[in-house]
Amino acid sequence: MEIMFGVWSARRVTRAALRGAALAALMAAGACTSLEASLDSLAGDVGRDVKSGYAATRQPITFENIQQGDPQSVIARAQHPKILAAYGGAYSDPKLERTLATVVGKLQAVTEDPNRAYRITVLNSPNVNAFALPGGYVYVTRGLLALANDSAEVAAVIGHEMGHVTANHGIERQQREQAAEIASRVVSEVLASEPAGEIALARNRLNLAQFSRKQELQADVLGIRHVARAGYDAFAASRFLSAMDSYSKIRNAFQANDPNLDFLASHPSAPQRIDLAVRHARQYGPSGTGATDRDRYLSGIDGMLFGDSAAEGYVRERRFYHPGLGITIEVPEGFLIDNTAEAVLATGPGDTAIRFDGVALPATTSLVDYVNSGWIGGLDQSTIRKRRIGNLDAVSARARGGEYAFDVTIIRVGGQVYRFLTAVQAASAASVGGVADRVASSFRLLGASEKAALKPLRIRIVTAAAGDTAERLATRMVGVDRKAQMFRLLNGLDGGDEGRVGQRYKLVTE
Numbered sequence: 001m002e003i004m005f006g007v008w009s010a011r012r013v014t015r016a017a018l019r020g021a022a023l024a025a026l027m028a029a030g031a032c033t034s035l036e037a038s039l040d041s042l043a044g045d046v047g048r049d050v051k052s053g054y055a056a057t058r059q060p061i062t063f064e065n066i067q068q069g070d071p072q073s074v075i076a077r078a079q080h081p082k083i084l085a086a087y088g089g090a091y092s093d094p095k096l097e098r099t100l101a102t103v104v105g106k107l108q109a110v111t112e113d114p115n116r117a118y119r120i121t122v123l124n125s126p127n128v129n130a131f132a133l134p135g136g137y138v139y140v141t142r143g144l145l146a147l148a149n150d151s152a153e154v155a156a157v158i159g160h161e162m163g164h165v166t167a168n169h170g171i172e173r174q175q176r177e178q179a180a181e182i183a184s185r186v187v188s189e190v191l192a193s194e195p196a197g198e199i200a201l202a203r204n205r206l207n208l209a210q211f212s213r214k215q216e217l218q219a220d221v222l223g224i225r226h227v228a229r230a231g232y233d234a235f236a237a238s239r240f241l242s243a244m245d246s247y248s249k250i251r252n253a254f255q256a257n258d259p260n261l262d263f264l265a266s267h268p269s270a271p272q273r274i275d276l277a278v279r280h281a282r283q284y285g286p287s288g289t290g291a292t293d294r295d296r297y298l299s300g301i302d303g304m305l306f307g308d309s310a311a312e313g314y315v316r317e318r319r320f321y322h323p324g325l326g327i328t329i330e331v332p333e334g335f336l337i338d339n340t341a342e343a344v345l346a347t348g349p350g351d352t353a354i355r356f357d358g359v360a361l362p363a364t365t366s367l368v369d370y371v372n373s374g375w376i377g378g379l380d381q382s383t384i385r386k387r388r389i390g391n392l393d394a395v396s397a398r399a400r401g402g403e404y405a406f407d408v409t410i411i412r413v414g415g416q417v418y419r420f421l422t423a424v425q426a427a428s429a430a431s432v433g434g435v436a437d438r439v440a441s442s443f444r445l446l447g448a449s450e451k452a453a454l455k456p457l458r459i460r461i462v463t464a465a466a467g468d469t470a471e472r473l474a475t476r477m478v479g480v481d482r483k484a485q486m487f488r489l490l491n492g493l494d495g496g497d498e499g500r501v502g503q504r505y506k507l508v509t510e
Contacts, residue, residue, distance in 0.1 A: 138162065151291075220277060234283075236290075310323055355420075362415070487505075
């Protein structure tokens with residue numbers, strides 16, 4: 001998959017990349033992104049099946065007609081259904097759409113190209129992400145909208161993406177990537193086995209990353225200018241960048257800061273970006289000069305879905321539930337669950353990593369034969385053992401690969417096999433069985449009443465009453481880990497701010 005990483009992202013990179021043919025690298029990311037032809041396989045007929053999102057005109061067909069004469073829109077029109085497929089479709093909420101329409105309308109009136117139409121689509125994804133395609137297509141996820149605290153912060157994000165469109169960054173980057181792809185292919189085919197080839201490839205990737213950073217900083221300047229001209233607080237950009245940085249740190253618990261795993265460091269560091277955002281904002285007056293429009297924004301997101309949808313399964317603190325599949329698992333204390341499209345991932349102390357997924361397996365294939373079928377790299381066949389987990393047939397085995405030791409446990413449920421892959425550093429190989437057994441043994445089928453009781457999480461807006469401190473309000477949160485920390489993050493509270501009576505706050509509840 002070809003992804004251009006950019007600014008408004010909460011990146012997640014796991015330290016324990018699970019090795020061998022059995023394991024995919026444990027990483028997930030959200031970013032200010034452009035998705036290209038590799039999304040073709042995801043799209044299918046999604047254009048006919050998924051709601052097309054929302055345009056500032058409230059009439060998507062009118063937007064298409066307006067943009068017919070814009071050659072840049074050809075790219076976006078082809079990619080739009082693929083974006084929807086990759087991000088779970090468009091999230092429909094008329095109240096939220098009206099709130100965003102107000103923000104977009106104010107920004108559009110003050111851009112360098114006020115005649116350009118913009119189509120804003122809210123993506124039904126919990127990832128914190130926003131990006132733009134050439135021709136005025138702008139996307140924000142509901143995960144990002146949940147993190148934002150007021151209209152000014154959302155304006156900062158959308159204004160930044162409008163800056164990308166105004167500066168034709170999508171076109172520039174596409175042209176640069178096409179040229180780089182040709183150069184890389186030549187280097188790979190001719191020199192890949194030589195040190196000079198490796199150096200050339202590395203230098204080429206670095207040049208792309210540097211180019212991306214320049215684009216992002218330029219979009220920052222344009223976005224802050226748009227926000228200030230629209231009458232919003234110009235310091236909203238730095239506030240939201242700080243929130244993004246805090247969110248990233250929460251998500252990166254037990255994870256590495258290895259720059260080699262940081263997607264080529266494709267955008268400037270948070271401290272640098274925040275500092276630059278503050279300096280640019282000062283050009284438009286002191287903090288608090290512009291409007292934040294917080295109450296209107298909070299009313300707009302009240303009731304919005306938070307986290308995963310039923311189709312993806314739900315994470316509730318240390319437990320994962322999938323109502324459609326009728327299954328649940330639990331990870332040990334100190335582990336953080338990350339529910340991705342490909343698998344449920346968990347990372348914990350000591351570089352321990354867990355991957356949980358499922359595949360179809362014919363009833364005629366035994367579990368032992370499946371374990372021996374070649375999908376586990378470094379398998380130690382002497383460790384294969386049959387077992388029972390609850391009343392279900394299972395098989396466990398051990399494997400080694402690189403610097404990691406693995407435990408693999410598979411459980412059969414009808415025509416499906418669920419796979420647990422646990423990795424620890426080779427020096428701690430003796431501990432892999434204990435963690436793996438605890439997680440695999442937590443697997444069970446859900447009863448009908450349990451499945452019916454599962455509900456998605458939502459953002460609820462409450463007003464603080466007398467005696468309501470941040471800690472007290474946080475206890476009302478449901479389904480999230482580190483409640484107090486998440487409450488402060490979602491509401492933009494620093495360590496010393498305990499909240500105010502009469503102030504409105506975001507909670508996550510069912």
